[in-house]
Amino acid sequence: MKIAVLPGDGIGTEIVAEAVKVLRALDLGFEMEEALVGGAAYEAQGHPLPESTLKLAQQADAVLFGAVGDWKYDKLERALRPEQAILGLRKHLQLFANFRPAICYEQLTHASSLKPELVAGLDILIIRELTGDIYFGQPRGRRASPDGAFQGAPEAFDTMRYSRPEIERIAHVAFQAARKRGKKVTSVDKANVLETFQFWKDVVTEVHAQYPDVELDHMYVDNAAMQLVKAPKNFDVIVTGNMFGDILSDEAAMLTGSIGMLPSASLNDRKQGLYEPSHGSAPDIAGQGVANPLATILSAAMMLRFSLDQAEAADRIERAVKDVLAQGLRTADIHSEGTTRVGTKEMGDAVVARL
Amino acid sequence: MKIAVLPGDGIGTEIVAEAVKVLRALDLGFEMEEALVGGAAYEAQGHPLPESTLKLAQQADAVLFGAVGDWKYDKLERALRPEQAILGLRKHLQLFANFRPAICYEQLTHASSLKPELVAGLDILIIRELTGDIYFGQPRGRRASPDGAFQGAPEAFDTMRYSRPEIERIAHVAFQAARKRGKKVTSVDKANVLETFQFWKDVVTEVHAQYPDVELDHMYVDNAAMQLVKAPKNFDVIVTGNMFGDILSDEAAMLTGSIGMLPSASLNDRKQGLYEPSHGSAPDIAGQGVANPLATILSAAMMLRFSLDQAEAADRIERAVKDVLAQGLRTADIHSEGTTRVGTKEMGDAVVARL
Numbered sequence: 001m002k003i004a005v006l007p008g009d010g011i012g013t014e015i016v017a018e019a020v021k022v023l024r025a026l027d028l029g030f031e032m033e034e035a036l037v038g039g040a041a042y043e044a045q046g047h048p049l050p051e052s053t054l055k056l057a058q059q060a061d062a063v064l065f066g067a068v069g070d071w072k073y074d075k076l077e078r079a080l081r082p083e084q085a086i087l088g089l090r091k092h093l094q095l096f097a098n099f100r101p102a103i104c105y106e107q108l109t110h111a112s113s114l115k116p117e118l119v120a121g122l123d124i125l126i127i128r129e130l131t132g133d134i135y136f137g138q139p140r141g142r143r144a145s146p147d148g149a150f151q152g153a154p155e156a157f158d159t160m161r162y163s164r165p166e167i168e169r170i171a172h173v174a175f176q177a178a179r180k181r182g183k184k185v186t187s188v189d190k191a192n193v194l195e196t197f198q199f200w201k202d203v204v205t206e207v208h209a210q211y212p213d214v215e216l217d218h219m220y221v222d223n224a225a226m227q228l229v230k231a232p233k234n235f236d237v238i239v240t241g242n243m244f245g246d247i248l249s250d251e252a253a254m255l256t257g258s259i260g261m262l263p264s265a266s267l268n269d270r271k272q273g274l275y276e277p278s279h280g281s282a283p284d285i286a287g288q289g290v291a292n293p294l295a296t297i298l299s300a301a302m303m304l305r306f307s308l309d310q311a312e313a314a315d316r317i318e319r320a321v322k323d324v325l326a327q328g329l330r331t332a333d334i335h336s337e338g339t340t341r342v343g344t345k346e347m348g349d350a351v352v353a354r355l
Numbered sequence: 356m357k358i359a360v361l362p363g364d365g366i367g368t369e370i371v372a373e374a375v376k377v378l379r380a381l382d383l384g385f386e387m388e389e390a391l392v393g394g395a396a397y398e399a400q401g402h403p404l405p406e407s408t409l410k411l412a413q414q415a416d417a418v419l420f421g422a423v424g425d426w427k428y429d430k431l432e433r434a435l436r437p438e439q440a441i442l443g444l445r446k447h448l449q450l451f452a453n454f455r456p457a458i459c460y461e462q463l464t465h466a467s468s469l470k471p472e473l474v475a476g477l478d479i480l481i482i483r484e485l486t487g488d489i490y491f492g493q494p495r496g497r498r499a500s501p502d503g504a505f506q507g508a509p510e511a512f513d514t515m516r517y518s519r520p521e522i523e524r525i526a527h528v529a530f531q532a533a534r535k536r537g538k539k540v541t542s543v544d545k546a547n548v549l550e551t552f553q554f555w556k557d558v559v560t561e562v563h564a565q566y567p568d569v570e571l572d573h574m575y576v577d578n579a580a581m582q583l584v585k586a587p588k589n590f591d592v593i594v595t596g597n598m599f600g601d602i603l604s605d606e607a608a609m610l611t612g613s614i615g616m617l618p619s620a621s622l623n624d625r626k627q628g629l630y631e632p633s634h635g636s637a638p639d640i641a642g643q644g645v646a647n648p649l650a651t652i653l654s655a656a657m658m659l660r661f662s663l664d665q666a667e668a669a670d671r672i673e674r675a676v677k678d679v680l681a682q683g684l685r686t687a688d689i690h691s692e693g694t695t696r697v698g699t700k701e702m703g704d705a706v707v708a709r710l
């Protein structure tokens with residue numbers, strides 16, 4: 001089994017190093033090969049997703065990804081910006097199913113912006129479709145407005161689209177995930193306005209017929225953005241499209257107060273996956289050794305479970321992370337009075353020690 | 356001056372009745388004419404926005420709108436569903452500028468899901484473009500997928516689009532609004548993925564050159580959804596497109612904990628406007644006389660200020676609402692220990708008494 005290790009930019013290199021340390025400590029005999037991605041790859045090789053990096057990712061059983069991006073690349077043309085690496089990997093590896101848990105750790109309840117009673121014990125799973133929707137829909141571009149009140153004026157446009165098989169497969173993923181949890185799926189759409197999401201709602205409803213043991217409800221995206229704030233614990237599994245999922249998964253992650261703790265997995269239908277923390281490259285704190293490596297370490301655990309058939313090793317990592325929190329160790333982002341503040345490396349070492 | 360009064364469905368009739376009571380008490384000599392809209396209009400006249408209602412709205416200087424919608428219309432074809440009335444009014448009256456304040460009233464700070472220190476004194480203004488974007492873009496519909504991995508499969512699609520003049524006019528509205536407030540505009544986009552919003556960002560940046568006294572920053576929509584939860588008071592004016600604005604304005608409203616208190620205004624370039632509460636038709640509590648009429652009453656105040664040149668009368672209403680809150684009167688949605696619970700009518704009467 002082979003893991004492609006793509007640290008990327010900003011704190012990416014620091015947090016991935018800790019996850020690699022944890023994987024090595026488990027001594028499972030995986031091959032790990034590192035490559036450049038994002039801004040780092042652009043600097044060295046002129047492209048955020050060089051051919052060689054893409055090939056490595058395609059040949060690997062799983063990709064451990066750090067984070068990409070920095071303000072300094074804002075002026076580059078879009079095709080060369082760091083984010084294109086992540087979009088390219090999703091597309092080329094057909095990673096259509098993105099798992100974004102939003103969990104509130106017992107010891108970190110106070111770190112949430114929300115009142116403790118609203119988030120204590122929170123455990124929801126957002127399943128975001130990741131290779132379709134307006135992210136990749138063609139045509140898109142700039143043109144003279146073809147009609148309407150401003151006909152002839154310059155305009156820009158994009159295409160939102162979902163085909164039946166794309167909706168079916170992500171719906172199956174969601175219902176199957178819900179079966180192993182609270183048995184409830186909320187499908188988020190904007191069927192009252194968009195053709196794409198009326199179709200989404202129709203197809204999800206059809207697929208639901210095969211899962212009579214799972215409850216399904218439908219919610220408009222604006223309402224979902226509100227209910228996440230009002231009563232997040234009412235959700236179990238949320239399934240939605242790429243664009244709405246981008247917004248809601250970040251909102252939900254931030255609600256927990258510990259986005260530095262949240263892993264994510266992006267899978268294709270061959271169990272190949274890309275694993276990365278839910279947070280970004282945080283260029284403002286890069287190189288200082290203060291970033292929280294736990295989201296990346298927990299992403300490595302998801303990788304062991306979903307792509308590498310090592311559920312037990314995954315459990316060990318997750319237990320070790322809980323132990324370290326119980327021990328009172330905290331990086332700056334989750335630090336509070338009465339706990340011990342540690343750096344990135346110390347946190348990684350502590351997890352290894354607890355394995 | 357003429358006001359079209361469109362109560363709509365659910366609690367719409369109850370809350371609009373109170374706003375009308377307040378307007379009458381001011382005795383400003385406006386003509387008010389009522390008409391059916393939404394489900395109520397569909398039942399009586401077979402269409403959610405009958406010709407006669409649209410005509411009344413077009414001829415009026417302002418529209419006072421309640422709310423539309425009910426689960427029972429979910430099975431109707433889209434063109435006949437209640438929401439089409441509000442979309443139709445926006446489009447036909449060219450109400451491109453939607454003002455959605457998110458304010459946290461001193462006495463209601465505890466009602467927020469967020470910790471009090473994060474929302475105490477919150478006062479942000481979301482300006483949502485309301486007649487463009489993927490809400491109205493053509494083409495849209497269903498077809499066989501023209502290309503890609505699922506070529507030939509059934510798919511649904513929509514078109515996101517913005518032309519330069521549409522972006523320019525909403526940017527001007529935002530900068531001018533910011534001038535009268537905290538002098539800071541955050542333009543929310545998804546320029547890293549969407550052509551439409553790269554163009555949005557470019558044009559907003561250009562228009563900004565005319566407002567050197569106003570600070571402008573840009574934020575991706577996923578990040579905005581997070582920052583609203585993390586530190587909402589860092590915002591002053593947010594300007595964004597129709598779809599993102601739909602999501603973020605509802606998220607922000609719910610954050611305040613008093614969505615039953617939040618008015619909204621939708622304006623065209625002739626100062627004609629539609630004024631409605633930020634909340635919906637709440638069919639679950641309709642007819643019980645418990646709904647909070649204050650968002651609608653405050654919408655009437657916005658109407659006086661923006662469309663009817665009666666800033667002083669608007670101030671009187673807003674002061675009266677503050678007085679009533681200070682007096683301790685609360686409808687069920689904002690009730691808490693130590694305050695006096697009142698119904699819809701009593702609340703309206705209390706505001707009138709305080710004028």
Ligand SMILES: CC(C)[C@H](C(=O)O)[C@@H](O)C(=O)O
Pocket residue numbers: 083086087246547548577
């Ligand atoms: C970097 C960006 C293109 C990406 C997205 O929008 O999908 C990011 O926000 C994410 O959620 O992984």
Ligand SMILES: CC(C)[C@H](C(=O)O)[C@@H](O)C(=O)O
Pocket residue numbers: 192193222438441442601
């Ligand atoms: C009812 C619906 C079409 C509408 C919208 O999406 O604009 C509503 O959510 C709103 O924000 O006024």
